[in-house]
Amino acid sequence: MRAFISIEISNEDVLKRIQTFQEKLKISAKPTRIDQIHFTIKFLGEIDEEKCEKVKNVLKTIAFSSFNLSLKGVGGFPNSNNPRVIWIGVAEGGQKLNDLSNEIGQKLTTLGFEKGKKFKSHLTIFRIKKTNDISYVIKEHERMEFGTQIISKIKLKKSVLSPKGPEYSDLLEVNANEK
DSSP states (O other): OEEEEEEEOOOHHHHHHHHHHHHHOOOSSEEOOGGGOEEEEEEEEEOOHHHHHHHHHHHTTOOOOOEEEEEEEEEEESOSSSOSEEEEEEOTTHHHHHHHHHHHHHHHGGGTOOOOSOOOOOEEEEEOSSOOOOHHHHHHHTTOEEEEEEEOEEEEEEEEOOTTOOEEEEEEEEEOOOO
16 A cells, blocks of 8 residues: 555644645646645555554554644745745744654655655645746745644555546554653
């Protein structure tokens, strides 16, 4: 199965702001479905049931406290002039998200997963197939605020690719430790 570890956006106000922004932009790009907006903490690729169970066991050992994450700014990968992806960035709470990602990545190396490239906290909101200069859109919205999300869950997700796009389902949910 194709799997990844994520943190989802569930704050309705934040999701409405993102959706309004997606609808407002008149660009040639495919928007991420609003029910699929998430941070990909670690993409695992194709794993079998046995490896999936081991990943679940590792994730169950992750201890973290909930924290606020403010979503701010719009950018593009690989660059703002000819992006393939348009994303929303993180302001407050970004270091805690990076630390959590690093801890998960480090613990998964015990199962043979590579540490991988440095985590860049972002929410993908558009995918672009045709190269076009939309740097003006990014520049115009680089400081836009989308609101604050409380981060209190990590999820192991299954991804099934289809002609209509990916379909995600939950395999495991790990909640923050609240004292």
